[in-house]
Amino acid sequence: MKEQEFLAELKEMDLIQQALGVLEWDTQTGMPEDASDYRGEVSSYLYGKYFAKKVGPKMAEVLAYFSQHIEELSEVGKASLTLVKEEYDREQAVPNDLMVEYSKATSKAHHAWQKARQKKDFALFYDALKENVRLTKELISYWKKDEKTDYDVLLNLYKPNMTTEVLDDVFSTVRDGIIALREKIADEGVKPRTDFLNRKMTKEQQRKFVIKVVQDLGFDLNRGRIDDTTHPFATGINHRDVRLTNRWNETDFSMGIFGLIHEAGHGVYEQNISEKFEHTPVHEGASMGIHESQSLFNELVIGSRKSFWQKQYPFLQECAQGTFDDIPFTDFYASLKQTQASLIRIEADSLTYILHIIIRYEIEKMIFNDEVSVDELPQIWNDKYEKYLGIRPTNDLEGILQDVHWSAAEFGYFPSYALGYMYACQLYYAMKKVIDVDQVLSSDDYSPIREWLTQNIHQYGASKKPNQLIYDATGEALNPQYLLKYLQEIYFDVYQINE
Amino acid sequence: MKEQEFLAELKEMDLIQQALGVLEWDTQTGMPEDASDYRGEVSSYLYGKYFAKKVGPKMAEVLAYFSQHIEELSEVGKASLTLVKEEYDREQAVPNDLMVEYSKATSKAHHAWQKARQKKDFALFYDALKENVRLTKELISYWKKDEKTDYDVLLNLYKPNMTTEVLDDVFSTVRDGIIALREKIADEGVKPRTDFLNRKMTKEQQRKFVIKVVQDLGFDLNRGRIDDTTHPFATGINHRDVRLTNRWNETDFSMGIFGLIHEAGHGVYEQNISEKFEHTPVHEGASMGIHESQSLFNELVIGSRKSFWQKQYPFLQECAQGTFDDIPFTDFYASLKQTQASLIRIEADSLTYILHIIIRYEIEKMIFNDEVSVDELPQIWNDKYEKYLGIRPTNDLEGILQDVHWSAAEFGYFPSYALGYMYACQLYYAMKKVIDVDQVLSSDDYSPIREWLTQNIHQYGASKKPNQLIYDATGEALNPQYLLKYLQEIYFDVYQINE
Numbered sequence: 001m002k003e004q005e006f007l008a009e010l011k012e013m014d015l016i017q018q019a020l021g022v023l024e025w026d027t028q029t030g031m032p033e034d035a036s037d038y039r040g041e042v043s044s045y046l047y048g049k050y051f052a053k054k055v056g057p058k059m060a061e062v063l064a065y066f067s068q069h070i071e072e073l074s075e076v077g078k079a080s081l082t083l084v085k086e087e088y089d090r091e092q093a094v095p096n097d098l099m100v101e102y103s104k105a106t107s108k109a110h111h112a113w114q115k116a117r118q119k120k121d122f123a124l125f126y127d128a129l130k131e132n133v134r135l136t137k138e139l140i141s142y143w144k145k146d147e148k149t150d151y152d153v154l155l156n157l158y159k160p161n162m163t164t165e166v167l168d169d170v171f172s173t174v175r176d177g178i179i180a181l182r183e184k185i186a187d188e189g190v191k192p193r194t195d196f197l198n199r200k201m202t203k204e205q206q207r208k209f210v211i212k213v214v215q216d217l218g219f220d221l222n223r224g225r226i227d228d229t230t231h232p233f234a235t236g237i238n239h240r241d242v243r244l245t246n247r248w249n250e251t252d253f254s255m256g257i258f259g260l261i262h263e264a265g266h267g268v269y270e271q272n273i274s275e276k277f278e279h280t281p282v283h284e285g286a287s288m289g290i291h292e293s294q295s296l297f298n299e300l301v302i303g304s305r306k307s308f309w310q311k312q313y314p315f316l317q318e319c320a321q322g323t324f325d326d327i328p329f330t331d332f333y334a335s336l337k338q339t340q341a342s343l344i345r346i347e348a349d350s351l352t353y354i355l356h357i358i359i360r361y362e363i364e365k366m367i368f369n370d371e372v373s374v375d376e377l378p379q380i381w382n383d384k385y386e387k388y389l390g391i392r393p394t395n396d397l398e399g400i401l402q403d404v405h406w407s408a409a410e411f412g413y414f415p416s417y418a419l420g421y422m423y424a425c426q427l428y429y430a431m432k433k434v435i436d437v438d439q440v441l442s443s444d445d446y447s448p449i450r451e452w453l454t455q456n457i458h459q460y461g462a463s464k465k466p467n468q469l470i471y472d473a474t475g476e477a478l479n480p481q482y483l484l485k486y487l488q489e490i491y492f493d494v495y496q497i498n499e
Numbered sequence: 500m501k502e503q504e505f506l507a508e509l510k511e512m513d514l515i516q517q518a519l520g521v522l523e524w525d526t527q528t529g530m531p532e533d534a535s536d537y538r539g540e541v542s543s544y545l546y547g548k549y550f551a552k553k554v555g556p557k558m559a560e561v562l563a564y565f566s567q568h569i570e571e572l573s574e575v576g577k578a579s580l581t582l583v584k585e586e587y588d589r590e591q592a593v594p595n596d597l598m599v600e601y602s603k604a605t606s607k608a609h610h611a612w613q614k615a616r617q618k619k620d621f622a623l624f625y626d627a628l629k630e631n632v633r634l635t636k637e638l639i640s641y642w643k644k645d646e647k648t649d650y651d652v653l654l655n656l657y658k659p660n661m662t663t664e665v666l667d668d669v670f671s672t673v674r675d676g677i678i679a680l681r682e683k684i685a686d687e688g689v690k691p692r693t694d695f696l697n698r699k700m701t702k703e704q705q706r707k708f709v710i711k712v713v714q715d716l717g718f719d720l721n722r723g724r725i726d727d728t729t730h731p732f733a734t735g736i737n738h739r740d741v742r743l744t745n746r747w748n749e750t751d752f753s754m755g756i757f758g759l760i761h762e763a764g765h766g767v768y769e770q771n772i773s774e775k776f777e778h779t780p781v782h783e784g785a786s787m788g789i790h791e792s793q794s795l796f797n798e799l800v801i802g803s804r805k806s807f808w809q810k811q812y813p814f815l816q817e818c819a820q821g822t823f824d825d826i827p828f829t830d831f832y833a834s835l836k837q838t839q840a841s842l843i844r845i846e847a848d849s850l851t852y853i854l855h856i857i858i859r860y861e862i863e864k865m866i867f868n869d870e871v872s873v874d875e876l877p878q879i880w881n882d883k884y885e886k887y888l889g890i891r892p893t894n895d896l897e898g899i900l901q902d903v904h905w906s907a908a909e910f911g912y913f914p915s916y917a918l919g920y921m922y923a924c925q926l927y928y929a930m931k932k933v934i935d936v937d938q939v940l941s942s943d944d945y946s947p948i949r950e951w952l953t954q955n956i957h958q959y960g961a962s963k964k965p966n967q968l969i970y971d972a973t974g975e976a977l978n979p980q981y982l983l984k985y986l987q988e989i990y991f992d993v994y995q996i997n998e
Contacts (some may be wrong), residue, residue, distance in 0.1 A: 015544040022522055034722045035722065038736075236532070240533045
C-alpha cells in the first residue's frame with residue numbers, strides 16, 4: 001500500500017464532492033423551479049458514488065494498513081487519515097437498518113414540523129420529535145466510547161473534543177454575564193435613535209457598498225462569486241471557487257449588508273486554507289464552531305467596531321445617494337448596535353443572541369442526559385425565555401417550533417453558534433496584541449487582519465482540532481470572558497454608560 | 500438480459516451527463532476566473548466515468564444480446580439501441596492510439612490557429628491544419644462503410660444519412676438562386692434606412708423586451724433560465740432545466756435580441772422532447788441541422804416576418820423608453836432586413852449567410868475528395884469569396900482563419916447551418932398549410948406555432964433520422980426552393996421590388 005493510492009482515492013472523492021457542491025449551489029441560487037426532482041436524482045446518484053468510496057473496501061484497506069504504518073504517511077496523509085478514520089468508524093459503528101430508519105424518521109419529522117408550524121401547535125410535532133430523540137439515543141449507544149455523558153457524544157459530532165463539562169462552565173458564565181450587562185443597560189443606558197433604519201436603500205445601492213467592503217475584508221472575487229438566494233450560505237467548491245450567497249431587504253439594509261459580511265468570513269476562510277490540503281478532507285474548516293468564528297469575527301467583531309464604521313460610513317452614504325446624508329455618524333453607528341430581547345433566534349441582536357443558544361443547549365442536555373419527557377419541552381422552553389430574556393412566547397411558532405434543527409435530529413449543533421462567537425472575541429484580543437486593529441480599520445488596507453487570521457486559523461484547515469487551534473492562536477483555552485469584555489466595550493459605549 | 504438493465508445503464512450515463520451539463524453551463528456563465536484548472540479536473544473525471552460506460556463491457560453485452568433480440572425492446576429501448584450502437588461502433592472502430600494522437604493534434608492546432616490569427620498569417624496554422632486533415636483521413640479509413648466518398652463519412656457524423664450527392668445538388672441550386680436574388684436587389688432595390696440601428700438601448704431595456712418575446716415563442720421560464728455569457732449557447736440539462744445564454748451590445752440591440760430569439764428556438768426544442776425518452780440518448784435533438792432548424796425558425800423565419808414585428812414593435816418602443824419613437828414601423832422593420840456582403844460569416848445577414856457555408860462546404864469536399872493540397876486553401880478561399888460575394892479578404896484573419904472549426908478538426912460540420920436554414924423554411928411552408936402564421940403572429944397567442952413544431956419535430960427527439968423527420972413533417976424530402984422562395988418574399992418586400 002502506497003500513500004499515493006490513499007491520496008488518489010481521496011482525490012476522487014473530492015472531485016465528486018466538488019461536482020455535488022456546484023449542483024447544490026445551483027439548486028439554491030437559480031435552478032428552474034420545476035427541475036428539483038430531476039436534480040434530486042443526479043445529486044443522489046453522485047452522493048451514492050461518494051459514499052460508496054467513503055465506506056468502501058479500498059478505504060478499509062487503507063485504514064487497516066496505515067493505522068499500523070502511520071510513519072509512512074506525509075503530513076497531509078497523516079492529517080487525512082485521522083479524519084477519514086473518525087468518519088469511517090462512525091459509519092461502520094451503526095447498523096445499516098438503523099440509518100435507514102433514522103433517515104426516514106427525520107424526513108417524516110420535517111413534514112410534521114412544517115405542519116405544526118402552520119397550526120402553531122407543538123402537539124402536531126410531538127410524536128415525530130419523540131421518535132427523533134429515541135433514534136438519536138439509539139445511535140448514541142453505538143457511537144459512545146469514553147464520553148462522560150450521552151450529550152457529550154452529540155457535541156463531539158460537530159465540535160471535536162468539546163464536552164458538557166467545559167460548556168456548562170462557559171455557558172453559565174456567559175449567561176450570567178450577559179444578564180448582568182442587560183440589567184445595567186436597562187437601568188443606566190441611553191437608547192440610540194433608530195428611526196432611520198428602515199429608510200429605503202435599493203439592492204443595487206447595498207450591493208455596491210457591501211461588495212467593496214467584503215473585498216476590503218479579503219474576499220477575492222477572482223476566486224469567488226456572489227449570488228442571490230433565500231437562505232444565505234457560503235460554499236467552498238475548492239480554494240479557487242468560493243461562493244457567497246445573500247438576500248436583500250430594501251427597507252432594512254442591515255440584513256443584506258451584515259449578511260454578506262458574515263458569509264464573507266466563511267468565504268475568506270475557504271479561500272485561504274493551505275493549498276497543500278486540497279483534494280483531502282483536511283481542506284475544510286476545523287469545525288462548525290471555528291467556521292462560525294470566522295463569519296462572526298467579520299459580522300460581530302469588525303462589524304461592531306466604531307473605527308470600521310467611521311471609515312465606511314461616508315462610502316455607505318455615497319452608495320445610498322443621499323438617503324442618510326442628514327444622519328450624523330454617531331447616530332448611524334449607535335443605531336446598528338441597539339439591543340432588544342426578541343423571541344426569535346435569527347432576529348436576535350449581538351448581545352442577546354447567545355442567550356437563545358444557551359436555552360437550546362440547556363434543553364438538549366436535559367433531553368439526552370436527564371430524561372426529561374418530550375411533552376414537557378414547550379413549557380420548559382417558555383419558562384427559560386421568560387427567565388433569561390424577560391419575554392414569553394404566546395404560541396409554539398414563536399417558541400419551540402421556530403428552528404428546523406430538531407426536525408432534522410441535529411441535536412448538539414446549536415452550541416457551535418455560541419462557540420463561534422466566543423472564539424471570535426478571543427481571537428480579536430489575541431490579534432490586538434500584535435496589530436492595532438482600530439488603526440487598520442481606519443486605513444485603506446485591511447490586509448493585516450486577514451493575514452493574521454490566515455496565519456493563525458485559515459491555513460490549517462481541519463489539520464488541527466478546534467481546541468488546539470484556539471490554544472495555539474490565543475495562548476489559552478476557550479475563555480468566555482473575552483466575549484463579555486467585548487460586549488461590554490461595545491454596548492456601554494453605544495448606550496453611553498461609564499464604568 | 501432484461502431491457503431494464505439496458506435502460507438503467509443509460510440512466511446512469513444520463514445522470515452523469517446532467518452533472519456535466521450543469522458544470523459546463525457554470526463554466527461558461529460565471530465560474531470564478533481562477534477556478535478553471537480545478538473545474539477541468541472535475542469535468543474530466545466525470546466524463547471519464549461516462550465514457551467508460553459508453554464503451555464498457557455492460558454496453559457490449561447489451562448490444563450483443565439485443566441486436567439478436569430486438570423484439571424484446573420497447574419503442575424507447577429500440578430507438579436507444581440504434582443510437583447507442585452507432586456511437587459504440589464508431590468508438591470501437593478506431594484504435595485507441597489514433598484517438599490519443601488525434602486529441603493531441605487538435606489541441607496543438609487550436610493553439611497554432613490562435614497564434615496565426617494574431618499574426619493574420621495562415622502559414623503559422625498550415626502544419627497543424629495539414630496534420631488535422633491527415634488524421635481525419637486516417638479516421639475516415641476506419642469509419643468508412645458503404646459511403647460513396649470520404650467526405651460523405653464526415654457528413655454522416657453530424658447529419659445522419661446526408662450525402663454529398665444530395666448536398667451538391669441542393670447547394671448549387673441555393674447558391675445560384677441567392678446570387679440571382681442579390682443581383683436583382685442590387686439592380687432594382689431601394690436600400691432601407693439604417694441610421695438609427697446603433698442608437699443606445701440598455702441591456703435592461705433589451706432584456707425586458709426579448710424575455711417577453713421568447714416566452715411568447717414558447718420558452719418556459721419555470722423550466723429554464725437565462726444568463727449572460729461570451730459565446731451564447733443553449734443547453735438542455737433535462738426537459739425541465741433548459742438554459743439559454745446571451746450577450747448584449749447596447750449600441751446594437753439586434754445582436755442580443757436576435758441572439759436570444761435564436762437560442763430560445765433550441766431551448767423550446769429541448770423543453771418539448773417527449774418525456775418518455777428522458778434518461779436515454781433519444782432525448783436529444785435529431786441532429787445539429789434539425790436543432791439549427793428550430794433556432795433559425797425563430798430567428799430567421801419568425802424574426803423576418805413583418806406581421807411579427809408589427810405586433811412587437813410598440814412593445815419594443817415602450818421598452819426602449821422613447822429611443823425609437825420617431826421611427827415609423829416600416830422603416831424599423833426594413834432596417835432589420837438590410838443585406839450587404841461581409842467577409843465574416845458570423846456577421847453575415849440572412850440573405851448572404853448561406854453563401855459563407857457553401858464556400859466552406861465546397862472547400863471541405865475538395866480537401867477530402869479531390870486531394871487539393873492544404874497550402875492552396877487561402878487562395879481558393881479568397882477566390883470563392885470574390886466569385887460568390889463580390890468581395891475579397893485582404894488578409895487571412897478576415898479570410899480562412901476566421902472560424903475555429905478546422906482547428907478542432909470539425910470537418911463536415913458547417914453544412915448543418917445551411918441545412919437548418921433550409922429545413923426552417925420548408926417547415927414554415929408546411930405549417931402555413933394548416934396555420935395562418937401571420938394571423939397568429941398578429942395575435943397575443945403564439946402557441947399554435949409552438950404546438951405545430953412540437954407535434955412535428957420536438958416530441959420525437961432523436962427517435963427519427965433528420966430526413967425522415969422532415970419528410971414526415973412536410974410531405975417531401977429536403978427542398979431548397981422553400982428557402983429561395985422565403986428569401987425572395989422577404990427581401991423583395993423590404994427592397995421594394997415588384998415581381
